Amino acid sequence: MINLSFRLKAVYDQVSAARTELGPGRVIDVGSDHGLLAVSCLENGIATSVICTEIHEGPADHSADAMITSGFEDRSQVIVTDGLDGVRLEKGDVIVIAGMGGLNIIDIVSRCIETETPELLKNVRFVIQPQKSVNLVRKFFAENGFVFDDESVCTDRDFFYNIMRMSYGAVPYELGAYKECYGSVLLKKAESGDELIRSYFDHLDEVFSIRSRSDRVIRDALEERLRYENQ
Ligand SMILES: C[S@@+](CC[C@H](N)C(=O)[O-])C[C@H]1O[C@@H](n2cnc3c(N)ncnc32)[C@H](O)[C@@H]1O
Structure with a gap:
């Protein structure tokens, strides 16, 4: 095997x-x-x-x-x-x-x-x-x-x-920037409490916060994520 x-x-x-x-x-x-x-x-x-x-x-x-x-x-x-x-x-x-x-x-x-x-x-x-x-x-x-x-x-x-x-x-x-960057299926999994996806998103947030300086799509995605997180 x-x-x-x-x-x-x-x-x-x-x-x-x-x-x-x-x-x-x-x-x-x-x-x-x-x-x-x-x-x-x-x-x-x-x-x-x-x-x-x-x-x-x-x-x-x-x-x-x-x-x-x-x-x-x-x-x-x-x-x-x-x-x-x-x-x-x-x-x-x-x-x-x-x-x-x-x-x-x-x-x-x-x-x-x-x-x-x-x-x-x-x-x-x-x-x-x-x-x-x-x-x-x-x-x-x-x-x-x-x-x-x-x-x-x-x-x-x-x-x-x-x-x-x-x-x-x-x-x-x-899809729009947010779903392109975080994934529509993964967003739903995170919402329903999937710990692995949540830690993956924490990792993405860090990576994206650096990349957002030079990438408009990632900047838009990160802004939408922060809006969502602060609701
Ligand atoms: C990093 S390996 C990944 C192998 C395997 N799919 C995996 O996930 O472990 C990438 C393989 O894809 C082959 N490859 C890259 N571009 C390709 C293409 N356009 N068509 C077919 N094979 C390709 C490479 O030769 C290499 O063997």
């Missing part, structure tokens, strides 16, 4: 929730690196099969080796490509993009939205774990008509990570 880091376990939990919602089917791991997540999904019966994509040959080889070693060669495909380019999505797929910068994730999903039909997009789920630019990722998904089914936060070696689970609703909307 593969031992996942706290971060990857939190990603796995969201993939598992998406698979439970959709029923049996494939998991597509974009940027699979060592293939740990994909192997775990197969080992635990979360996925019927997996597709791993990798932009670099080296990590793709690691993923392919992991599939052979764990005996899943016949239920896996490893493709060297940029994001989802060349991957034909199917109804019921769960697509996971974890451990990458937010702008890279936006680039990958933008191209996917351009090539897939709204009908197909409505029948897949995305699990997204950005390393940075989390607010830009939330803004992008909202403006492109995605609904936030859930968002979780985990800590791993003193860092906070956000994991978003999303479905396509086809109706674009604006």
